[in-house]
Amino acid sequence: MSRSPLILAAVAVFTFLTAPRWAVAGVLAPTLASQTISAAARNVTPCTPFANALALDNIEKADGTETPFSIPVGFVFVVTSAEVTAYAFQGVPIDAPLEVKLYKAQPTTPFASSFMAARNVTSSDQATVSAAFDFPTGVPVKSGMNICTEIADVTNPNNFIQHFAIVHGFLAKDK
Secondary structure, three states, X not given: OOOOHHHHHHHHHHHHHHOOOOXXXXXXXXXXXXXXXXXXXXXXXXXXXXXXXXXXXXXXXOOOOEEEOOOOOOEEEEEEEEEXXXXXXXXXXXXXXXXXXXXXXXXXXXXXXXXXXXXXXXXXXXXXXXXXXXXXXXXXXXXXXXXXXXXXXXXXXXXXXXXXEEEEEEEEEOO
């Protein structure tokens, strides 16, 4: 039994006209306040594979204590904001052009790393620098990836600037 080309064309047009043209993702947000996490870099852990970057590998708990942080298998960490700060004693030059970077890095493959944000800033005359980043829709980071920060001295690439960084977000199931 063969179908008429006219019927097939009518079905194709009807399907095209009634099918959704785009998909809109729902808001990805924690359902409980206890699901929010602040991960911090404390001048300690280098972020593999980048030599001058720090890994955000501690969780700041509500009681002020810290515990090691890694993204559990089967989850993503959704980054909603970040702050990066450094001072003169950490190697910040006076009135210098700097680049503050936030990225997700694959520890074993540098080519699998990607920037989440970067900002060009100038350090103050007291040799301090800070940068804040907001991600209203969130940036997901998969399990096995590092969240890294770096402050690069544009005029002296060999100047490793120690810094403090904190990233806020929450865990969500990986789909």
